Amino acid sequence: MACGEMSGQQEKEVHLRVAAYNVEVGSNATAQEIGEALLPYDLDIVCFSEAPGGGSTEDVAKVLGLSHIVVGRYTTAGHQDKYKSIASRTPLYDYEEILMTDTLHTVTKARTAINDKEITIYSVHFPFGWRDAEHIRETTAKLAHFAYYLREKQDVETSILLGDFNFIPSNDNYISNDYEMFADAGFVPSWNDLGTDITKLNTHNAFDSTDIGSGKVIDHIxxxxxxxxxLDGSIIEMERPLSDHKPVWALLQVN
Known part of the structure; x- marks a missing residue:
């Protein structure tokens, strides 16, 4: 490739530092503490799951220097103060709450533009089917509904999903049917690019020091x-966990 072509290609690239964090309704940390824990990563966008209402996301965003906030309309599973939210350095617009068939499980969506490149951000907190066969079928139908929605958008948008997915990706020893629906829609987790073996890590049960290598990585980008x-990223490990989940972050190159 000629130097001019390379320079032009580099100018079209956008680098974006993003993170996802299920903050467990802020029950174990203040907004100030959560913001200070994320501050070293110089983030451009953060998506929160189980974010409490009442301006909590805005308070965390102030610590991070992020001026633009979207908080979802519906709480996850109808639980009190379990909102999905987005905090961004650049303006957010075209806010939409995507129903995963009903208002109990939704995805909070907004767009932003960086260097004239439009990016669609989805803050997610997916349901997990476990009670019985009917509950599992209901959950699977909701994930399939949203995966189909995303598949139809891939010709027209650059989509980034961040949050608590409540599933682990497929690996050499395990096939996740939930994950495969999103793989079929054209999506991969940041762990693939980073070469991270998440089967020996975890993002859930953060307060259980014996659960470090359980493979329960359910928070993704x-x-x-x-x-x-x-290009870079990891699970953010904390000496004193601020939630039952660990945050995850990544430096993304958007072409």
């Missing part, structure tokens, strides 16, 4: 690899 690539 997903994107279409034809449009986005992770």
């Amino acid at each position: 997903l994107y279409n690899p034809s449009k986005v690539k992770a």
Whole structure:
């Protein structure tokens, strides 16, 4: 490739530092503490799951220097103060609450633009089917509904999904049917680009020091690899956990 072509390609690339954090309704930390824990990562966008209402996301965002906030309309599973929210350095617009068939489980969506490149952000907190066969079927139908929605959007948008997915991706020893629906829609987790073996890590049960290597990584950053690539990132480990989940972050290159 000629130097001019390379320079032009680099100018079209956007680098974006993002994170996802299920903050467990802020029951174990203040907004100030959550913001200070994320501050070293110089984030451009953070998506929160189980964010309490009453301005909590805005308070965390102030610590992070993020001026633009969207808080979802519906709480997850109808529980009190379990909102999905987005905090961003750049303006957010076209807010929409995507129903995963009903208002009990939704996805909070907004767009932003960086260097004239439009990016669609989805803050997620997916349901987990466990009670019985009917509950599992209901949950699977909701995930399938949203996966189909995303598949139909891939010709027209650059989508980034961040949050608590409540599933682990497929690996050499396990096939996750929930994950495969999103893989079929064209999405991969940042762990793939980073070469991270998440089967020996966890993002849930953060307060249980014996659960470090359980493989229960259920918090992710997903994107279409034809449009986005992770250059850096990790699970954020804390000496004193601020939630039962651990935050995850990534430096993304958006082409």
